[in-house]
Amino acid sequence: MLKNARFLISNTDHKKCPPPTKPEFAFIGRSNVGKSSLINMLTNHKHLAKISGRPGKTQLINHFVINDRWYMVDLPGYGFAKVNKKLKADWDKMIRDYLTGRENLTAVFVLIDSRLPPQKIDLDFIQWCGQLEMPVALLFTKADKQSHSKTSENVHRFLDEMERLFVEAPEFFVTSAINHQGRDELIQFIEENVTEWYGAN
Ligand code: GDP
Numbered sequence: 001m002l003k004n005a006r007f008l009i010s011n012t013d014h015k016k017c018p019p020p021t022k023p024e025f026a027f028i029g030r031s032n033v034g035k036s037s038l039i040n041m042l043t044n045h046k047h048l049a050k051i052s053g054r055p056g057k058t059q060l061i062n063h064f065v066i067n068d069r070w071y072m073v074d075l076p077g078y079g080f081a082k083v084n085k086k087l088k089a090d091w092d093k094m095i096r097d098y099l100t101g102r103e104n105l106t107a108v109f110v111l112i113d114s115r116l117p118p119q120k121i122d123l124d125f126i127q128w129c130g131q132l133e134m135p136v137a138l139l140f141t142k143a144d145k146q147s148h149s150k151t152s153e154n155v156h157r158f159l160d161e162m163e164r165l166f167v168e169a170p171e172f173f174v175t176s177a178i179n180h181q182g183r184d185e186l187i188q189f190i191e192e193n194v195t196e197w198y199g200a201n
Pocket of ligand 1: 033036176
């Protein structure tokens, strides 16, 4: 159960993130993938993710604390216009430093739009996570938008691509912020990892 969700802090420097004394779960994907909606759905909050969402402003790492037991992190999305090299370079550095510098990072949830066939931008990001040896899990979003068979086709095509990148296929969840598909499974996955983390730390 997610009884209590609280916004903590936003910053650009992973060194200023809260102390790594709780397991941490990060959410990332291209903009418009449904990240804010999913975070709000998970936490039963209407506007939690938007508290820190400032479109067009500085890209920030946003920390929330859930049940005083684990951190939920809303990371700035990827997918930049080719012209915006400076923004892309700043994002690359911030995300790389965050991913490699956060010792309590337990899972990186990469959000994928379930309406689309595998997109290069997502595959490139996941490949990069793989190279950094990050614990990736996939969240397919907006499953209510099309038939089960279409979702299933896109998910399987994506998982086929994962075989190229990973020895062991990443965990995946099919979700919808509208009908709450995948919510219980995702929370259970997080809770199991939280329990395991406290057992080991
Ligand atoms: P973000 O930019 O990744 O944070 O994406 P948002 O959460 O703001 O969602 C982008 C758009 O997709 C909005 O219009 C949402 O209402 C819509 N959306 C997000 N998740 C879902 C979903 O699960 N189902 C449907 N039908 N629409 C969604």
